Amino acid sequence: MRNVNIARVLVLFITTLVMMNAAAATCNVIIITDPTGQDPNGAAAGSMSFDSNMFESTFMNSPQDKFAILSGGADTSGASTVVNDTPRLQMIVQCINALKSGATTESAASIANSFSGQRLVIGGPTIGAAIAGTSGNWLIEVANDGTITITPTTGEIGVLPPGTKGAVLHLLHTPGNPQPDNTTAVGLAASEMIGEQIRDGYPATQILANTFKMVASQSGEQYGGGGINLDSGISTEDTFTPSQLNQTGFPMDQPFEKVDNISGWGITYPDADSYTTSPIDNNPLTVVYAYQALEHYITVEPTNASVTTYGTDDPGIIDTTQSVVESSVSKNGFDATLIASDINKAISSGLLIGVNPVEPDDIHILTYTKQVGIYYTPLPNGRTAPAWNLPISSSILDTIGNLQTAIGLIMVVLVLFRSTLISSFSRRRKKL
Amino acid sequence: MFIKVRRDTLIILILAFILILSGRFMTYTAYASSPGINEGVPISGVIIEGNDIEPTDVIKANVANEGFREGSYIDGDTLVTSKTRLPLNEAITNAEQAATLSAYPGTTMYPITAASITVDNQTGIVTVNVIEDWSSVVVK
Numbered sequence: 001m002r003n004v005n006i007a008r009v010l011v012l013f014i015t016t017l018v019m020m021n022a023a024a025a026t027c028n029v030i031i032i033t034d035p036t037g038q039d040p041n042g043a044a045a046g047s048m049s050f051d052s053n054m055f056e057s058t059f060m061n062s063p064q065d066k067f068a069i070l071s072g073g074a075d076t077s078g079a080s081t082v083v084n085d086t087p088r089l090q091m092i093v094q095c096i097n098a099l100k101s102g103a104t105t106e107s108a109a110s111i112a113n114s115f116s117g118q119r120l121v122i123g124g125p126t127i128g129a130a131i132a133g134t135s136g137n138w139l140i141e142v143a144n145d146g147t148i149t150i151t152p153t154t155g156e157i158g159v160l161p162p163g164t165k166g167a168v169l170h171l172l173h174t175p176g177n178p179q180p181d182n183t184t185a186v187g188l189a190a191s192e193m194i195g196e197q198i199r200d201g202y203p204a205t206q207i208l209a210n211t212f213k214m215v216a217s218q219s220g221e222q223y224g225g226g227g228i229n230l231d232s233g234i235s236t237e238d239t240f241t242p243s244q245l246n247q248t249g250f251p252m253d254q255p256f257e258k259v260d261n262i263s264g265w266g267i268t269y270p271d272a273d274s275y276t277t278s279p280i281d282n283n284p285l286t287v288v289y290a291y292q293a294l295e296h297y298i299t300v301e302p303t304n305a306s307v308t309t310y311g312t313d314d315p316g317i318i319d320t321t322q323s324v325v326e327s328s329v330s331k332n333g334f335d336a337t338l339i340a341s342d343i344n345k346a347i348s349s350g351l352l353i354g355v356n357p358v359e360p361d362d363i364h365i366l367t368y369t370k371q372v373g374i375y376y377t378p379l380p381n382g383r384t385a386p387a388w389n390l391p392i393s394s395s396i397l398d399t400i401g402n403l404q405t406a407i408g409l410i411m412v413v414l415v416l417f418r419s420t421l422i423s424s425f426s427r428r429r430k431k432l
Numbered sequence: 433m434f435i436k437v438r439r440d441t442l443i444i445l446i447l448a449f450i451l452i453l454s455g456r457f458m459t460y461t462a463y464a465s466s467p468g469i470n471e472g473v474p475i476s477g478v479i480i481e482g483n484d485i486e487p488t489d490v491i492k493a494n495v496a497n498e499g500f501r502e503g504s505y506i507d508g509d510t511l512v513t514s515k516t517r518l519p520l521n522e523a524i525t526n527a528e529q530a531a532t533l534s535a536y537p538g539t540t541m542y543p544i545t546a547a548s549i550t551v552d553n554q555t556g557i558v559t560v561n562v563i564e565d566w567s568s569v570v571v572k
Contacts (some may be wrong), residue, residue, distance in 0.1 A: 055538025056487065064484040089539055089571040096485065096566040237487060238537065245538075311477040311557055313502045377555055378476035387465055394466035401458030408451030415444045 026051060026058070026174070027221045028070035028131075029211050030123035030230075031167040031194060031204040032160065037066070040232050040300040040369050041203035043125035045070055046212060048225035048240075050174035052248045053085075055241050059226055060092065063233025067099050067124035070170075091115045095122060105130035106159045113157075121170055125231050128162040136172035136183060138191045140198070141165075148195035150188070167194045167207075171215060179220035186219040205229055209295035216253035216291070224249035224290065229298040232369040234306065236297050240290060256293045258285035300370045305329045311376040314354045321352065325372050334367050336360040343374070353384040472507035475500055476556040483564050486543050490534045491562060495549070498527035500558045506551065524549045531562055541569050 026049035034042025045068040047059040060069045071088055091111055098108040105128050112120035112133035119137075123129025131137045131153060139158035141149045142165040151158065160166045169191055173181040190211050197207045208227055216222035224240025226249075240250040250256065259266040260278035266288075267275055277284055288296075300306070307322040321343065328342040337360045344357045355376040364373040379386060390397070414421070478495055480488045495501075499513040500523070506512075511523040531547035546563040 053538065057536055057539045057541075060485055060536075062485050085539065086571055089541055093541065093566055093569045093571055100566060235487075237489070241538070310479055311555070313477050376477075378474065385464070388461070390461070390465045394462040397458050397465070398462035401455045401460075401462060404451050404455030404458065406455075408448045408453075408455060411444060411448035411451065415441055415448070418441060 026054070026072040026170070026172065026225075027215050027219075028072075028119075028121040028170040029167060029190075029194075029208065030068060030070065030121060030129045031198070031207050031211075032123065032125060032129060033165055033198050033202070033204040033207065034231075035126065035128070035163045035165060037125040037231060039203065041205045041229060043123070043230035044204040044208040044227060044298065045121075045123065045230060046208050046225065046227035046294070047071075048212065048216065048221060048223055048249070048252055050177040050221045050223060050248075052223075052242060052246050054223055054225040054249045056226070056235075056237060057089070057092065059228055059235070060096070061228040061230070061233065061235045062096075062099075065100060065124070066230055066233070067122060067127060068228050068230055069095055069099075070121040071119060087115045088118055091118050091120065095120055099127075104128075106157055109133075109157050109159075119170060121168055123160070123168065123230070126162060128164065129160040129166070129168045131158040131168040131170060134170075134172065136170055136187060138169040138171070138187055140167040140169065140191050140195045142195055142198045146199045148192075148199060150191045150195060165198050167191075167198065169194065169211075171219065171221065173219070174221060177220045183219050183221070186215060189218075190214050203299065205295055205299040208298075209291045212252045212291040212294060213289070216251065222251045222253055224252055224294075227294050227298050229300065232298075232300050232306075232371070234298045234300070236294055239297065240294070250290055252290045252294070254290055255287045256290040257288050259288050260285055302370070305334070305370045305372050308371065308373045309376060310373065312355055312378045314378070317352065317355065317376070320346065321374060324351070325374075329372075334365050334370070334372070336363040336365055339363055339365075339372065347386065350385070354379055356386050472505040472512065473553060473556040474505040475502065475558060478558045478560060480560050480562065482562040483544070485566070486534060486536060486562075486564055490537060491531050491544065491547075491560060494530040494534050495527045495558070495560055498530045499523050500527055500549075500551075506553060506556065520551065524551065527560075531560055541571060543569050 026047060028047050030045040032043045045059060047054060047070045049072065058071055069092055071092060094111050095108050098111065105122050109120045109122055109130035109132035112118050117134065119133035121131045131139065135154040137153045137158055139151045139153045139160060141160060158168055160168055169187060171183045171187040173183045193214060194207055194211060197210065226236035226240045228235045240252065242249045255269055257266050257268040258272040258275055260280065260283050265278050265280050275285060305325050307325045309318050309321050324342055324346045325339055328339045332338040340358050340360045340363055346352045347355060347357055355378055358374060358376065362375045478492055478500055480491050483491060499511050504511060504513040506520060509520050510517050511520050528547045528549050532544045533542060534544050535542055543564050543566050544562050545565045545568055548561050550559045
């Protein structure tokens with residue numbers, strides 16, 4: 001009896017100890033494959049963890065100044081579920097201000113040293129990258145002659161100077177993760193893979209996806225988080241992040257959706273479980289894993305234009321416009337006039353409804369990042385198609401139309417009472 | 433035949449039918465070819481400018497909560513939403529305040545320090561200009 005009690009107390013004590021140690025351990029990585037900033041996929045960053053609360057604040061992104069700030073999830077100190085996020089957020093705010101006022105990555109990363117147990121991973125395509133705080137940090141440098149240098153930088157700030165190809169990686173085992181702590185081995189293996197793929201000329205977004213796959217499946221630090229394309233300012237935003245406080249995000253090594261490669265139709269899990277073929281054309285569906293979805297999401301491809309629409313929030317407009325623009329771009333390239341004519345064709349055929357035809361100057365194209373912005377003018381009164389252009393005024397047509405209807409109705413009435421009317425007429429005539 | 437209909441009656445009935453049909457069609461044509469604005473300008477879209485790190489979706493959602501969303505329309509100086517009608521000036525002030533209360537997702541950081549909103553009375557496009565300033569962010 002007494003032994004059981006002691007065992008219970010011991011278990012409780014151990015559990016509390018484990019919870020107390022719950023630092024925000026995670027996987028952060030920044031990869032720079034083109035330090036000149038010319039390749040639209042030349043720099044990428046991403047965060048994931050076994051821990052919960054990997055919200056968007058763990059992979060912040062400034063599209064204007066082109067830098068990323070990565071950090072861990074929230075600390076849940078003690079056995080309580082109260083999130084102690086304050087030191088990390090204070091550190092992030094200081095870091096943003098430093099970078100916005102033009103500080104180097106090294107001095108901005110050094111802010112982490114004034115917060116105990118915190119870590120900063122920052123970088124951008126042209127400003128280089130830096131990593132500071134806690135342990136499990138790796139610095140990967142790839143020289144122009146292909147020499148790969150991997151340095152574990154625990155205890156000091158790891159700096160990837162501007163103009164150098166390379167990456168910074170942080171990987172630490174989260175307490176509570178059922179997998180044995182193999183993060184040092186996985187961190188080294190991932191660093192080697194990153195170094196080799198940078199040397200072999202892979203784009204940064206693809207290397208990021210490969211790193212996510214490797215780290216998630218081998219170390220179990222797998223929940224999103226998300227990724228950023230630093231050159232083009234594209235983020236996965238809340239695609240893989242948790243939907244509620246104290247929950248984990250989407251596991252990055254698991255199937256995320258099923259896609260029909262021919263029609264482009266897709267469905268995400270868990271709904272995808274009940275589909276084996278596409279309901280549109282019965283083609284077999286391909287399973288897309290979360291790391292593949294992340295790569296597709298943030299990679300800018302020659303035909304993969306990212307489309308933004310303005311002027312209307314109607315459902316369906318953005319998706320349809322995206323597919324129309326993609327097919328137009330793959331046929332004719334980034335030409336505003338041809339995109340406009342393709343969109344107008346879609347409007348007149350009823351594929352796009354509720355908007356007026358567009359003109360070439362309503363279309364803004366950034367060829368470098370493959371971004372297309374389309375400014376629509378919506379139709380009034382919830383109309384679905386633009387007004388017809390007829391030579392006759394609409395008010396005249398309206399009057400004639402109503403008149404005709406009225407005459408038609410009168411004729412029906414007359415015919416119905418035909419015999420009565422005729423007989424009453426003839427009777428009156430007889431009387432006269 | 434159960435009902436005896438004379439041939440000329442039938443012809444007149446068919447004529448009347450064609451008249452009504454073409455009359456209705458012409459009224460529809462008139463509707464389709466008229467630009468017709470009679471119940472105000474609908475809010476057609478919200479454009480957010482000036483934000484950098486703060487995601488656009490958060491600001492958009494906050495502005496939408498103050499009435500500048502799909503389905504609302506401007507009738508003169510009044511904004512009519514699915515819930516209420518209120519003066520446009522008041523709606524703009526409310527929405528500007530709401531925009532400054534946009535937190536970074538998952539945190540209590542409020543980096544938007546000021547917002548100004550312009551509403552185009554002709555097209556119904558709402559433009560929200562925000563100022564994002566991280567140096568004034570206080571983490572509690």
